[in-house]
Amino acid sequence: MDTNKPVVGITMGDPAGIGPEISLLAHGDKSIAHINKVIIGNIAILKKVALRAGISVGEFREIKDLAECVFATDKGINVIDIPFANPDELQPGKVQAIAGDAAFRYLTKGIEMALAGEIGGLATAPLNKEALHLAGHLYPGHTEILAHYTGTKDYAMLLYDEQLKVIHVTTHISLKEVVETLNKDRIYTVIKIAHNTLRELGFPKPKIAIAGLNPHAGEGGLFGNEEEREIAPAIERAKAAGIHVVGPLPPDTVFLQGKNGEYDIIVAMYHDQGHIPVKLLGFHSGVNITAGLPIIRTSVDHGTAFGRAWQGRANPGSMIQAILLCEKLARGRLEKG
DSSP states (O other): OOTTSOEEEEEOOOTTTTHHHHHHHHHTOGGGTTSEEEEEEOHHHHHHHHHHHTOOOOOEEEOSSGGGOOOOGGGOEEEEEOOOSOGGGOOTTSOOHHHHHHHHHHHHHHHHHHHTTSSSEEEEOOOOHHHHHHTTOOOSSHHHHHHHHHTOSSOEEEEEOSSOEEEESOOSSOHHHHHHHOOHHHHHHHHHHHHHHHHHTTOSSOOEEEEOSSGGGGTTTTTOSHIIIIIHHHHHHHHHTTOOEEEEEOHHHHHHHHHTTSOSEEEESSHHHHHHHHHHHHTTTOEEEEETOSSOEEEESSOOOGGGTTTTOOOOHHHHHHHHHHHHHHHHHHHHO
């Protein structure tokens, strides 16, 4: 094992979805053969999926200590095996409590390993929020679990694609709650997180644009005053801190401007405002980064795709990009010491 290279932990996600398949396909993809990788999941389920989906991976190695890993795509699969009481009970393509619990345990094991410095970061396959809740884990999603188990207060969801990068002020809340809770302190915090994360990714002075909440960014208060009351003061505070930021700009044009290279990242006010343009442009190449954590976490920018589960039809593109970006961030932190 090369201790000078970070190890990327790939959490398998909901085992009833496409998580196991994209984890296997990504692990063996030659474009990331240079990256040290280990899957955090269940060997029995991975074997079943490999058989049903027609994926040839060679040996499955149960890893107790990372020193046991063999890092080469043609030398089999390294797996931190998390017990699953009865793999035969699992039904592919269905929401189940046992699957939600398994996904939760894969993730918390990965967080534990990352906090201990055993792995350089996590690249996570998708979980299902309904299955998670059925299992009694009442979190809105990956992001909130990661924040809770790392003790992080200030974090944000950042969607990264070569064509467009977006970070969110709010995510898994209703539109009514967005309007009620939007505040200048949170917006300023997200601007800072965006600035710091892009600097880690190689942007020396990121150009940040802020999307308005309302149509035409409020049109001077005609369509709402959140821009004047909450967004503009956060922007001025960020400028005073030396951050290159502009806005608030009309949300119907700012994402096109970001795609065209005028800005390095767009700050979106709510979930779908940011997700729709990124998924339209890069559904199979976009990566989700939980920015602001003490550990590195990247993820696919899509869901469990139960309709394709275990059928050999899953596209591992986003998972491959998540692993590449995770390793880039981890290598950068390792080099900085």
